[in-house]
Amino acid sequence: MHGLISSPSVTLEQAIELAPRGFRAGVIDWKSFIQKKIKLEKSWQGLEQPSPRTYTSSGDSVHRIKVDEKIGLIITTLKGGGVIVNDIDNNEELWSLPQAQQSYVGVYAHCEYDAGFLVFTRNTDGLEVWRHADGFNDTDMPKMSPPDEEQIRASELASEVYQSSTPRGQFRAWALIQPPAPTGASRFVYPTLLAASRPMGQAFLWNIHSGRLISTILDATGVAHGEPLITINYVELNNDYIVICGANQLRIFANRQQSSLLYHIPASNSQIQSRSTVKVTQLHGTQYTSRPNLARNPLTWKKNDVNTQVRGPAFPEYIFSQDFDGFVAAHFSPSGSNLVCMRRTGKILLVKNVSSVIGGHVALTDNSLNIDLPSYNDDEDDDEDEGEDEDDGLFAI
Numbered sequence: 001m002h003g004l005i006s007s008p009s010v011t012l013e014q015a016i017e018l019a020p021r022g023f024r025a026g027v028i029d030w031k032s033f034i035q036k037k038i039k040l041e042k043s044w045q046g047l048e049q050p051s052p053r054t055y056t057s058s059g060d061s062v063h064r065i066k067v068d069e070k071i072g073l074i075i076t077t078l079k080g081g082g083v084i085v086n087d088i089d090n091n092e093e094l095w096s097l098p099q100a101q102q103s104y105v106g107v108y109a110h111c112e113y114d115a116g117f118l119v120f121t122r123n124t125d126g127l128e129v130w131r132h133a134d135g136f137n138d139t140d141m142p143k144m145s146p147p148d149e150e151q152i153r154a155s156e157l158a159s160e161v162y163q164s165s166t167p168r169g170q171f172r173a174w175a176l177i178q179p180p181a182p183t184g185a186s187r188f189v190y191p192t193l194l195a196a197s198r199p200m201g202q203a204f205l206w207n208i209h210s211g212r213l214i215s216t217i218l219d220a221t222g223v224a225h226g227e228p229l230i231t232i233n234y235v236e237l238n239n240d241y242i243v244i245c246g247a248n249q250l251r252i253f254a255n256r257q258q259s260s261l262l263y264h265i266p267a268s269n270s271q272i273q274s275r276s277t278v279k280v281t282q283l284h285g286t287q288y289t290s291r292p293n294l295a296r297n298p299l300t301w302k303k304n305d306v307n308t309q310v311r312g313p314a315f316p317e318y319i320f321s322q323d324f325d326g327f328v329a330a331h332f333s334p335s336g337s338n339l340v341c342m343r344r345t346g347k348i349l350l351v352k353n354v355s356s357v358i359g360g361h362v363a364l365t366d367n368s369l370n371i372d373l374p375s376y377n378d379d380e381d382d383d384e385d386e387g388e389d390e391d392d393g394l395f396a397i
Helices: 012-018 030-044 099-104 149-161 354-358
Strands: 062-068 073-078 083-087 093-096 111-114 117-121 127-132 171-177 186-189 192-197 202-207 213-217 232-237 241-246 249-254 261-266 276-280 299-303 327-332 339-343 348-351 368-372
Touching (some): 012 030, 062 111, 073 111, 117 171, 117 186, 127 192, 149 171, 186 232, 192 232, 241 327, 249 327, 261 354
Parallel strands (some): 232 327, 276 368
Antiparallel strands (some): 062 073, 073 083, 111 117, 117 127, 127 171, 186 192, 202 213, 241 249, 249 261, 276 299, 327 339, 339 348
16 A cells, blocks of 8 residues: 555555545545545645635634644634634634624634634633533533633623534633733643743643643743743643743753753754754745645755854853844644754754653754755845745745
8 A cells, every 4th residue: 555554454444534634535445545645645745736725714814723624623813803613624604703792802812722622812811711512511611710701701692693503613611711920822732721921931731621720830931051041932832841932942841740841952053953954945936837836845955063063152142142043933743752943043953752852862963953944035136026925935844
């Protein structure tokens, strides 16, 4: 089967179930399954053009997007306020907070979603938790962080508006998380909600079922290994680790009730963190034949000399130095074994088998890869003459 299924014992029906949503269409036997699988792999490699679909039911002011491919939902928050849930198959609106209270969800609200739980920021600095209506049980609702009257009222009104619709896309008020300090960055990976306070330099973790605060990192931004974090840009977590991205470091803490700092990666460009760099070649307007378009970017490999590291300037002079390329985002792979970190300039650091690096079994330089993405806005000949915006891109590497 060309390595396209996990085991020779897998049946065709099981293989289809494990494939992406919509894969079943046109698949009648193993031959058609393999043909479709190969076509999908070629598309991800940039060897075939994608077949894009445009979803219009959320309007043109979408701010944040989450997708539940298993149930078939597209969840969006809007720039002007509001949450809309759409059907991924037929582009229909399944649920939203009542139109009369569309401003109930604040402007530019951040949202998180996992395992049927929807979390979004509230105007008053709280975090609202809503749960998928299918299988919702009132007796299971958390007693420590229950929804308030305003949230319950919005939930009841939404149920009335969409009572004739399928419950597949509907949500009900579950909890109202009120952090001990104002929070900005947040991340939800079932069953744990993580939120960080930039002013206080702290991070808080709650269990989504009980609504209970289970852990607090009291000093997430202070001096560690001679350098402060300066500010919290982004947070990430899995079952074992908590990642906090900052201007001067990326810090990894233990995901435990009594959390501790386990590892840090400096943001200094003078400290080489990988023996290899992959440079994604920049493409220009003439190399795009149509839009939307998926182009195959050539890659260039370069070996780094890890023995020529130069220490950056000492605190506090380095805070605004060009030598420091701060961390702005990080995500674990689905398996939790790899960590992808993004820098302020768009450069990527891929840390493989992160547990071995944290445990000191292997050096970061031996188990990581630098990826340099093209910086289109550095090309002075681009946008104004062409009349096209090529500063953005979505890269699959």
